[in-house]
Structure formats: C-alpha cells, structure tokens
Amino acid sequence: MSATLTEHDAAPRTPGTRPPKPSTPAGRGPRKRKFPLAPWMLLAPSIVLLGIMVVYPTIVMFITSFTDLEIKNKMLDTPANFVGFDNYVEVFTASDFPAVLARSLGLMLVLTVIIVAGGMLIALLMLRLTKGWRLLVSVGLLLAWAMPPLSATVVWGWIFDTDYGLVNWALNTLTDSQDFRGHSWLANPWSFMMVLVIIIVWQSLPFAAFTFYAGLGQVPDEVLEASQLDGANAVQRFRLIVLPYMRNVLTAVIVLETIWNLRIFTQVYALQQQGGLVSETNVLGTYLFRQGLGEFGVTAAIGVFMVLLLMGISYYNVRSSLKEEEA
Structure with missing residues (x-):
C-alpha cells in the first residue's frame, strides 16, 4: 500500500517555471558591490612609481617638443617660447634625422631576421642533442647572454682591433699576406655595421633560442608522429604543425x-x-643622446x-x- 502526498495549497508548476525568489527582508535594499580596495592598495606603489618615472617625464617631453627650449634658457633661467610644430618640421627636413631613421630601421630589420631565424635553428638543434651536449650549449648561451653589453663590445672591439686584432691576424695567416695589417x-660604415651586427646577434641569440626551445615543448609528439606516418617531411611538419603551435611565442619574440x-x-x-x-x-x-646636449626642444620632438x-x-x-584571450 502506498501513499501519495500532495500540496493542495501550492500553485501548479508548468515545466520550465523557476521557483519564486525569496523576498528581500523588510527595510533592506539590494546589496551594493563593495569597491575592491585591497588590489588597488597593492598596486598603489607601482602606479605612483610609474607615474613619476614614466608618465610625468613623457608629458614634460611632449610639452617641450613644442617649444624652443635650449641650454641658454636653463642657464639664464628664461622661459622658452612656443613654436608649434617647427621642431618636428626641422627634424624631418633640416637635419640628418631621416638618414639616421632609415639606418636604424634597416639595422633593426636585419638584426630581427637573423636573431629570430638563428634562435629557431639553435632551438631545433637542442632538441636533437643528447643531454650532455644540450647542457654544454645551454651554458655557452647563458655565458654570452650574461655578459654586460659594454664589456662584450669592448672585447669584440679588441678582436677587430686595427693593429693587434685577432681577425686581422687570422686573415693574414689564411691569405699568407699582409693585406689586412693595419686594416x-x-x-x-659598412664594416662598422657588420661588427655591430655580430655583437648584438651574439648576445641576443640566447634569449630567442631559450624561448623557442621552451615553445617547442608545447608541440604534441603524437601529432608530429602522425604527420610523419602520413608522409610529411621535416619542412612540411615544421611549416604546417610546429609554426601554428608556436605562433604566439614567435609573435612575442619578433x-x-x-x-x-x-x-x-650601448654597443x-x-x-x-x-x-x-x-x-x-x-x-x-x-x-638622440648627442642631440640632447644643446637644443632640448628638437631633442624632445625626436623623443616623442x-x-x-x-x-x-x-x-x-x-x-x-587580447584576441587570443577573447578566443
């Protein structure tokens, strides 16, 4: 024998009907969301330092770029005059700044291509090395990375020294001549840039190599093995599998x-x-450093x-x- 309990006083519920929300106690309104004070208190020192060391100097530089402020104004304590966009016009028309900008952009392009390509090759090589050789290569990369830029530049300057440089001696020995004596x-300027590229690439390769080596660990071995069984060669596996998996790492390094x-x-x-x-x-x-010794208005325009x-x-x-986070 079974008994069925029914609620005669309850209103009938249809499928999909939600139960009524509990009523708010009398005298109480909706709860207000508290302001997250603790996170802002923790961020306050960093925000203050950022404002003092970055925001304020940037605002001053932006304002100075529209004036004719020079060193004489500092010495005589006289105010600078507002000149509008004259400093910007002078920078791009009446100076050698366009040539410097083109040289900097060209050097940046060459360095970035060599460092990214070389770092990727070293990372792929480290995957195929044994544990001992991988440790040896890692130590060598860390030593190059840890050397201060000024010290590295001085050492490489000695290597390419005119009278006692190792490069001139080696070239004279290989050619069995004295053509490079005193060279x-x-x-x-072109050989100067070559030496500069060697120094910067030598010190920048470790960061790219270590970053790419860590990124290569994200590529699943099962996918690579499956593609190899399907007949994909090494170039196809790298282009179609490895690069898509490392897209974020590659973009960040570039x-x-x-x-x-x-x-x-420094270099x-x-x-x-x-x-x-x-x-x-x-x-x-x-x-910018050499220009800053005189006309501060023009220097500020270059800085902006x-x-x-x-x-x-x-x-x-x-x-x-941001797109990756939203996806």
Whole structure:
C-alpha cells in the first residue's frame, strides 16, 4: 500500500517555471558591490612609481617638443617660447634625422631576421642533442647572454682591433699576406655595421633560442608522429604543425626583438668611441643622446617620435594577445 502526498495549497508548476525568489527582508535594499580596495592598495606603489618615472617625464617631453627650449634658457633661467610644430618640421627636413631613421630601421630589420631565424635553428638543434651536449650549449648561451653589453663590445672591439686584432691576424695567416695589417674595421660604415651586427646577434641569440626551445615543448609528439606516418617531411611538419603551435611565442619574440633592436645604444656608442665615424654610424639612440646636449626642444620632438614609433610596434603584440584571450 502506498501513499501519495500532495500540496493542495501550492500553485501548479508548468515545466520550465523557476521557483519564486525569496523576498528581500523588510527595510533592506539590494546589496551594493563593495569597491575592491585591497588590489588597488597593492598596486598603489607601482602606479605612483610609474607615474613619476614614466608618465610625468613623457608629458614634460611632449610639452617641450613644442617649444624652443635650449641650454641658454636653463642657464639664464628664461622661459622658452612656443613654436608649434617647427621642431618636428626641422627634424624631418633640416637635419640628418631621416638618414639616421632609415639606418636604424634597416639595422633593426636585419638584426630581427637573423636573431629570430638563428634562435629557431639553435632551438631545433637542442632538441636533437643528447643531454650532455644540450647542457654544454645551454651554458655557452647563458655565458654570452650574461655578459654586460659594454664589456662584450669592448672585447669584440679588441678582436677587430686595427693593429693587434685577432681577425686581422687570422686573415693574414689564411691569405699568407699582409693585406689586412693595419686594416680598420670601424672606419668604414659598412664594416662598422657588420661588427655591430655580430655583437648584438651574439648576445641576443640566447634569449630567442631559450624561448623557442621552451615553445617547442608545447608541440604534441603524437601529432608530429602522425604527420610523419602520413608522409610529411621535416619542412612540411615544421611549416604546417610546429609554426601554428608556436605562433604566439614567435609573435612575442619578433615584437620584443624589434623593439630592443630599435633602442640599441650601448654597443653603437662604445664602437664609436673605439674609432667609428659618428656622423655615418649614428642610430636613433646615439643621435638622440648627442642631440640632447644643446637644443632640448628638437631633442624632445625626436623623443616623442620614438615613443609613438615604439607604441605602434607594441600595439600589434597587445592586440594579438587580447584576441587570443577573447578566443
């Protein structure tokens, strides 16, 4: 015998009908969302430092770029005059800045291509090395990466020294002549750039190699083995499988290397001090540094242009990252 309990007082419910929400107690309104104070308190020191060290100098530089501020105004304590866009016009028409910009962009392109391609090749090589050889290669890369840029530039400057350089001695030995005795590699702008590329690539390859090596670990072995069974060769597996899996890593490395290679200063300045021609080897960093000794308004205009250029390059990386997060 079974008994069925029914609720005679309850209203009949149709399928899909939600139960009524509990009523709010009398005298209480809807609960207000509290302001997340703790996270902002933790971020406050960083925000203050960022404002003092980045935001404020950027605003001052932007305002100065529209004035004729010079060193005499600082010495005589006189205000600068507002000149509008005259500084920008002077930078792009009445100076050698366009040539410096073209040289910097060309150097950035060459460095980025060599570093990205070389880093990928080293990363692929490390996958095929035994544990001992991989450890040896990693130590060598770390030593090159850890050396300060100024020290590395001085050492490479000695290697390419005019009188006692190892390169000149080796070339004389290989050619069995004295053609390279007293040959200056830094006096010619093209050979200067060659030495500069060697130094920067030597120190930048480790970052790209280690990053790509870590990214290659994200590629599933099962997919590679399946493609190999289907008849795909090494080039096809790299192009159709490895690169799509490493797209985010590859994009990040390219953008970072592009920004870093456009901001080089130490290596160029140190080589110029060792015998390079300043007027024919300046890049944006050294040109801005040497220009800043006199006309601050023109220097600020160059700085504003560099900031906008770097922001434009960084925008692509930020947009790609946001798209990946939304997907």
